Amino acid sequence: xxxxxxxxxxxxxxxxxxxxxxxxxxxxxxxxxxxxxxxxxxxxxxxxxxxxxxxxxxxxxxxxxxxxxxxxxxxxxxxxxxxxxxxxxxxxxxxxxxxxxxxxxxxxxxxxxxxxxxxxxxxxxxxxxxxxxxxxxxxxxxxxxxxxxxxxxxxxxxxxxxxxxxxxxxxxxxxxxxxxxxxxxxxxxxxxxxxxxxxxxxxxxxxxxxxxxxxxxxxxxxxxxxxxxxxxx
Ligand code: SF4
Numbered sequence: 001x002x003x004x005x006x007x008x009x010x011x012x013x014x015x016x017x018x019x020x021x022x023x024x025x026x027x028x029x030x031x032x033x034x035x036x037x038x039x040x041x042x043x044x045x046x047x048x049x050x051x052x053x054x055x056x057x058x059x060x061x062x063x064x065x066x067x068x069x070x071x072x073x074x075x076x077x078x079x080x081x082x083x084x085x086x087x088x089x090x091x092x093x094x095x096x097x098x099x100x101x102x103x104x105x106x107x108x109x110x111x112x113x114x115x116x117x118x119x120x121x122x123x124x125x126x127x128x129x130x131x132x133x134x135x136x137x138x139x140x141x142x143x144x145x146x147x148x149x150x151x152x153x154x155x156x157x158x159x160x161x162x163x164x165x166x167x168x169x170x171x172x173x174x175x176x177x178x179x180x181x182x183x184x185x186x187x188x189x190x191x192x193x194x195x196x197x198x199x200x201x202x203x204x205x206x207x208x209x210x211x212x213x214x215x216x217x218x219x220x221x222x223x224x225x226x227x228x229x230x231x232x233x
Pocket of ligand 1: 182
């Protein structure tokens with residue numbers, strides 16, 4: 001990949017926290033990326049323009065053919081596609097959509113971007129810290145690094161939550177009690193009890209942030225989906 005990559009940032013239906021996270025990373029990307037977004041007024045998803053890296057935020061409302069079609073065009077014109085944020089990568093709070101809810105009561109079927117088109121990297125977070133996208137783009141440009149393995153494993157996982165953290169790390173006795181998961185949770189759904197995290201289930205929005213921040217769980221993700229060739233177990 002060349003020294004300055006063309007990057008598209010496109011939101012397909014979220015709270016806008018994730019695009020703002022990317023915009024906040026712009027100072028770190030000067031000299032590395034040429035960024036296009038509607039916030040900067042220079043994006044084009046008509047299909048005639050190609051991008052080295054596209055960053056898509058938000059979940060896909062599959063009741064909206066226009067949204068699904070636009071996402072497919074972005075996939076076609078992008079060498080690398082990143083699902084950025086929990087809604088795009090693992091569903092997040094949109095997993096709870098049932099219809100009859102404000103602000104779009106007629107829409108009830110949302111899927112993460114990873115379930116609709118081929119994605120190269122998925123970054124959970126509600127929203128992820130700007131340093132994540134800056135580090136990931138730098139890793140892609142350099143062609144290696146821990147981030148690439150971890151976030152390509154998340155693509156294959158497709159859903160992650162505090163329940164998975166408990167099942168995979170805490171209950172099997174793999175937790176080292178570092179507290180990284182508790183600090184990362186955007187809703188305060190994890191609390192330390194007797195040196196181990198426990199989940200306040202009503203507060204978990206299935207964002208998956210705790211899972212990728214946990215040093216034990218992130219290694220499990222890589223082992224299950226990358227090093228073992230996609231076999232979960
Ligand atoms: Fe335990 Fe992982 Fe949470 Fe650390 S981040 S306290 S190892 S579950």
